[in-house]
Amino acid sequence: MYNIYQSGPRKGQPKTLTDRIVRFIVEGIGFVEVPSRSRYRQFENCDKLWFVGKAGSVRSGKCSSKSVSITAGVKKKMEEWEKTL
Numbered sequence: 001m002y003n004i005y006q007s008g009p010r011k012g013q014p015k016t017l018t019d020r021i022v023r024f025i026v027e028g029i030g031f032v033e034v035p036s037r038s039r040y041r042q043f044e045n046c047d048k049l050w051f052v053g054k055a056g057s058v059r060s061g062k063c064s065s066k067s068v069s070i071t072a073g074v075k076k077k078m079e080e081w082e083k084t085l
Contacts, residue, residue, distance in 0.1 A: 001026065002014050002022045017056035020056075021052055021056050021078060025050060025074075026043070028077075028081045031043035031045040031048075031050060032044055036051075048060065049061065050070075057071050058070050058074045059071075
């Protein structure tokens with residue numbers, strides 16, 4: 001699902017910002033990754049669709065081309081969630 005460090009002081013932690021966001025979306029919020037034909041990774045929870053780009057951008061909408069950015073809010077919630085781990 002996402003790449004983690006295999007050894008060292010950060011063993012088990014995600015390697016990149018994108019991996020951190022994917023972990024938060026799946027483990028913290030409960031979304032499920034679904035197959036996508038676009039360049040974004042697609043996550044679904046009930047009727048909500050979120051799209052995650054290569055650099056960690058997060059978008060929400062019915063399709064990737066008509067979605068809006070929600071990156072700032074998601075990153076803020078992710079950082080708060082990571083403090084509780």
